[in-house]
Amino acid sequence: MAEVRLESVTRRFGDAVAVDHVDLVIADGEFVVLLGPTGAGKTTTLRLIAGLEKPDGGRIVIGGEDVSDRAPSERDVAFVFQQYSLYPHLTVFENLAFPLKSPARRMPKDEIAARVNKVAAMVRIDHKLANRSTALSGGEMQRVAIGRALVRDPSIFLMDEPLSSLDAKLRAELRVELKRIQNEIGATLLYVTHDQVEAMTMADRIGILAEGRLLQIGTPREIYTDPVNLHVAARLGHPHINLLKPGLLPCESVPGGARTIGARTEHLEIRPSSKTNANARVDWIEHLGDQNHLHISSEGEKIITLADPYAGINPGDTISLSLKNPLFFDENGHRIT
Numbered sequence: 001m002a003e004v005r006l007e008s009v010t011r012r013f014g015d016a017v018a019v020d021h022v023d024l025v026i027a028d029g030e031f032v033v034l035l036g037p038t039g040a041g042k043t044t045t046l047r048l049i050a051g052l053e054k055p056d057g058g059r060i061v062i063g064g065e066d067v068s069d070r071a072p073s074e075r076d077v078a079f080v081f082q083q084y085s086l087y088p089h090l091t092v093f094e095n096l097a098f099p100l101k102s103p104a105r106r107m108p109k110d111e112i113a114a115r116v117n118k119v120a121a122m123v124r125i126d127h128k129l130a131n132r133s134t135a136l137s138g139g140e141m142q143r144v145a146i147g148r149a150l151v152r153d154p155s156i157f158l159m160d161e162p163l164s165s166l167d168a169k170l171r172a173e174l175r176v177e178l179k180r181i182q183n184e185i186g187a188t189l190l191y192v193t194h195d196q197v198e199a200m201t202m203a204d205r206i207g208i209l210a211e212g213r214l215l216q217i218g219t220p221r222e223i224y225t226d227p228v229n230l231h232v233a234a235r236l237g238h239p240h241i242n243l244l245k246p247g248l249l250p251c252e253s254v255p256g257g258a259r260t261i262g263a264r265t266e267h268l269e270i271r272p273s274s275k276t277n278a279n280a281r282v283d284w285i286e287h288l289g290d291q292n293h294l295h296i297s298s299e300g301e302k303i304i305t306l307a308d309p310y311a312g313i314n315p316g317d318t319i320s321l322s323l324k325n326p327l328f329f330d331e332n333g334h335r336i337t
């Protein structure tokens with residue numbers, strides 16, 4: 001495995017800038033997740049590292065070597081796509097062995113078998129090695145696709161939404177397994193998703209991309225608690241962060257220049273209140289089992305927050321709502337700290 005470094009990498013398609021002067025260092029053994037909406041430039045970033053796209057500017061350095069002008073086959077990266085892309089006429093064993101069989105490698109048969117068996121056990125598909133790949137469930141196919149990347153020992157694994165075509169339960173299961181495997185082998189991994197739960201649970205660091213630019217990179221905790229701007233603040237958190245105008249709710253101190261207040265559940269204090277003293281009302285409650293989403297209105301503004309199902313709050317209740325250490329943003333959406 002190796003460190004991978006992007007230095008001011010830019011890629012344009014006509015007038016559109018898909019990746020805009022991105023600087024990014026993925027340390028050896030680090031799991032970095034790129035999170036962003038559709039069209040943010042996530043896939044293009046992976047393709048640039050893999051050599052499937054050429055940068056219009058900047059450098060890509062893998063393991064200390066500038067690979068910007070090298071062909072994909074000379075870059076030593078392994079790519080896992082959203083779709084399984086297995087060879088349907090081959091068995092699971094043969095699919096897993098495929099990357100090791102190139103004439104350039106000349107790997108002895110018993111070494112290939114040993115590697116395939118090891119990886120098959122790691123991705124928990126060893127009981128199906130003789131099956132045709134078409135005779136597998138979606139989750140099993142994706143295990144094989146991940147395994148096929150793991151049999152090699154590349155500098156970096158690039159994964160483009162590898163779990164997004166699976167149902168929620170399988171996705172949750174494979175998420176945990178992928179993190180376990182990455183830990184186990186100390187893999188350098190760059191993973192693209194627009195699923196914030198995947199980003200929060202798997203990443204050592206999350207990079208937030210928007211319109212080709214890397215807005216912020218940091219640990220999941222840093223990105224969540226200390227976002228640099230409104231865009232980053234809105235990418236993480238469920239329910240979505242509430243964006244309120246100053247003055248709507250009582251707050252101890254609001255810095256000058258604050259135009260928007262960002263309030264997550266932990267920034268809102270709710271107290272039952274008589275109609276005359278209340279500043280908000282509970283419109284309805286979504287029951288999620290272990291938690292409730294309270295839908296609140298205050299002077300026509302909608303606010304959504306989490307609440308304990310046993311808090312004794314009911315639709316129609318009037319409440320007193322105040323802010324405690326929320327996030328403040330200026331007129332350009334930049335965070336004021």
Ligand SMILES: Nc1ncnc2c1ncn2[C@@H]1O[C@H](COP(=O)(O)OP(=O)(O)OP(=O)(O)O)[C@@H](O)[C@H]1O
Pocket residue numbers: 013016017018036037038039040041042043044045194
């Ligand atoms: N081959 C191409 N030709 C022209 N434009 C392209 C090409 N590839 C990507 N783009 C454009 O570059 C921008 C970034 O695309 P990219 O696929 O990297 O985004 P993404 O963040 O991966 O989105 P998604 O989540 O939808 O996959 C988009 O505006 C896209 O339309």
